[in-house]
């Protein structure tokens with residue numbers, strides 16, 4: 001078992017683990033934010049015909065070569081085409097058809113002039129200037145050509161992709177499924193949110209924080225409730241969850257206390273421990289195991305430690321399980337707003353609020369930092385990483401922060 005490893009090694013070990021991704025078929029609108037699991041090829045041209053981009057008149061360009069402001073050319077109007085309809089008339093010399101935006105260009109016409117630049121009656125239209133052939137004609141296949149791979153496998157489905165799929169007539173598509181994530185709180189001291197608080201007890205907040213983080217990154221959280229610090233009971237719950245969950249996250253019992261049994265429980269399930277303890281604060285005692293193709297994350301019981309180690313180590317795994325290939329958090333250069341007097345003896349992620357003003361990012365640190373304090377994580381959107389031995393920092397120092405809610409956008 002690897003113990004007390006660096007943050008980089010922990011990330012590398014996790015990234016090297018093989019990921020089995022499930023593919024499901026899903027209805028179009030439900031596919032928002034899923035990753036596409038098939039190449040989408042078009043079997044039609046879009047638009048499927050040459051069409052008018054304007055409300056105006058379609059005619060033959062050659063008829064109007066000599067049209068000028070002072071000496072307009074008059075054409076006979078032989079039909080009207082609304083969008084969605086076609087004309088069975090062919091335009092000959094000296095003729096025009098009144099046409100609406102989106103309608104199919106009639107046979108014989110090679111140009112469209114908008115209403116505003118003409119003078120017209122029901123029977124005639126006057127053209128005052130010459131337009132080259134093909135002016136104001138949207139070509140068949142301008143948007144999508146038949147045979148094109150319009151959406152490649154691996155892209156994230158957003159509103160535009162949903163529209164493209166709709167235009168291709170796809171009501172169902174193949175996507176990578178969302179991982180099912182079982183969440184278990186462990187600790188004799190825990191009661192659930194609707195239970196009375198007796199002496200020595202605290203409420204289980206971790207399960208809810210973690211479930212919200214899982215949801216935010218697109219996993220499907222399933223709360224397993226609370227387990228006592230008992231290895232048999234914990235192992236039993238883990239084993240039954242391993243039958244259906246892709247990921248199990250526990251909180252508590254990860255350290256060296258008498259009742260800290262998570263590492264042993266992971267082993268009892270038959271899982272292989274990938275590592276235990278990472279050189280960082282908060283969250284040092286994280287334990288990660290693999291059982292077949294499933295991941296088990298044993299996070300510290302301390303609420304801020306669980307929150308931060310989730311973002312560093314669990315989030316990338318959830319995103320990979322959803323078929324995403326980009327999963328690093330966005331990092332920005334920022335200016336520190338307050339002094340941070342501590343010299344860090346260990347690598348440390350400090351919770352922070354980062355905002356933009358006049359084109360620059362600024363970062364404010366809260367007063368409370370302890371790994372047992374959850375309240376000061378409220379409205380924090382970033383983490384200031386301080387490597388071991390670094391600091392103190394003062395107001396105005398240039399720092400780098402991770403934005404917790406945004407993924408890095410790369411090529």
Ligand SMILES: Nc1nc2c(c(=O)[nH]1)N[C@H]1C(S)=C(S)[C@@H](COP(=O)(O)OP(=O)(O)OC[C@H]3O[C@@H](n4cnc5c(N)ncnc54)[C@H](O)[C@@H]3O)O[C@H]1N2
Nearest residue numbers: 185187204205206252253254255260283284300301302305
């Ligand atoms: N002798 C040592 N003691 C500790 C060490 C160490 O290296 N040597 N490491 C400390 C560090 S760092 C951390 S972090 C914690 C990790 O603790 P555990 O993962 O074993 O978690 P617990 O002991 O079960 O609980 C810690 C703390 O968190 C509270 N807690 C637990 N579950 C929840 C929950 N679901 N919701 C809210 N709060 C929860 C629990 O009551 C404790 O206060 O160990 C240090 N000790």
Ligand code: MOO
Nearest residue numbers: 282283284305371
């Ligand atoms: O690593 Mo622990 O999470 O700081 O208290």
Ligand SMILES: [Mg+2]
Nearest residue numbers: 253255257260
């Ligand atoms: Mg403990």
